[in-house]
Amino acid sequence: TQLLEQSPQFLSIQEGENLTVYCNSSSVFSSLQWYRQEPGEGPVLLVTVVTGGEVKKLKRLTFQFGDARKDSSLHITAAQPGDTGLYLCAGSQAAGNKLTFGGGTRVLVKP
Amino acid sequence: DAGITQSPRHKVTETGTPVTLRCHQTENHRYMYWYRQDPGHGLRLIHYSYGVKDTDKGEVSDGYSVSRSKTEDFLLTLESATSSQTSVYFCAIRPIAGQYTQYFGPGTRLTVL
Numbered sequence: 072t073q074l075l076e077q078s079p080q081f082l083s084i085q086e087g088e089n090l091t092v093y094c095n096s097s098s099v100f101s102s103l104q105w106y107r108q109e110p111g112e113g114p115v116l117l118v119t120v121v122t123g124g125e126v127k128k129l130k131r132l133t134f135q136f137g138d139a140r141k142d143s144s145l146h147i148t149a150a151q152p153g154d155t156g157l158y159l160c161a162g163s164q165a166a167g168n169k170l171t172f173g174g175g176t177r178v179l180v181k182p
Numbered sequence: 183d184a185g186i187t188q189s190p191r192h193k194v195t196e197t198g199t200p201v202t203l204r205c206h207q208t209e210n211h212r213y214m215y216w217y218r219q220d221p222g223h224g225l226r227l228i229h230y231s232y233g234v235k236d237t238d239k240g241e242v243s244d245g246y247s248v249s250r251s252k253t254e255d256f257l258l259t260l261e262s263a264t265s266s267q268t269s270v271y272f273c274a275i276r277p278i279a280g281q282y283t284q285y286f287g288p289g290t291r292l293t294v295l
Contacts (some may be wrong), residue, residue: 080222102282113272113286114225121282159224163282168213168232169240170284172224 074098075162077173084150085181092145092176094160101163103136103143104170108157117145150180185209186287188273194293201260203290205273207253213276214256215284216240216248218269225272231256263294 078093094103102121106114118127120136120143127134131154133146147154157177161170185208195201205214213232217225217240227240229248237248245267249257260267273287 075224077224104282106286111289113274113288116283116285119283161225161284169215169227169230170225170282172217172226174222174224 074171075160075173077158077160077176079176080174081177081179083179083181086151087149088180090147090150090178092158092160092178093142094144094162094173095142096162097141098162098164099140101140103140104161104163105134105143105145106159106161108159108175114157114159147178150178152180152182154178155180186273186275186285188271188287188290190290191288192291194295195263196295197264198262201263201292201294203258203271203273203292205256205258205287207256207275209275209277210253211275211277212253214250215274215276216246216256216258217272217274218242218267219272219289220269228258228271263292265294268292268294 075096084090104119105117107117108114118134123138123140125136131148135144157175159175160173163170187206189204215230216228219225226242228242228246229240231237231250247259271290274284276284
């Protein structure tokens with residue numbers, strides 16, 4: 072059983088549509104990070120959120136950390152084919168030495 | 183670019199053989215990590231290091247050992263590879279103690295026949 076559950080596992084949408092990916096846990100995290108990974112490469116950090124209720128925007132991507140610091144969401148507005156990839160959330164608890172990853176959400180944006 | 187390289191990038195080996203994967207960093211970061219990635223599991227921590235000769239186990243450490251004799255290199259060894267260890271292995275570094283961000287290498291795809 073994973074500490075961090077991501078949903079959905081797979082998402083296929085048309086270019087221009089919006090999408091939301093969820094990352095949920097019953098545990099509290101000191102911080103939560105979102106990564107994007109493309110085939111044959113390592114994950115690349117998109118954002119780190121550390122404060123309950125925090126919202127961060129990165130161009131068309133909006134990240135939110137839940138008030139209780141147990142969940143997070145990633146919203147993409149007007150998705151583009153370049154947004155295609157595997158999105159991973161990862162949480163850190165006290166001391167921050169280790170990250171726990173969710174199972175990932177594979178996003179496919181069709182032109 | 184976090185200056186992380188992994189070698190080899192691809193390896194095919196047979197069950198029962200020893201395998202060593204190498205992670206090399208150029209910026210003398212203290213924390214280094216080894217993960218494996220399998221479909222549906224995200225990344226799972228195998229071992230990590232918080233300094234030369236200082237290592238600790240992660241959630242899936244059985245069948246793996248690590249060594250760090252110098253800051254820039256973190257080695258992952260499969261003493262006797264099994265088919266269940268077929269996976270993609272990623273090394274990561276954490277540049278700043280007390281902060282959470284990790285940066286990942288390009289990965290090593292290992293197939294155990």
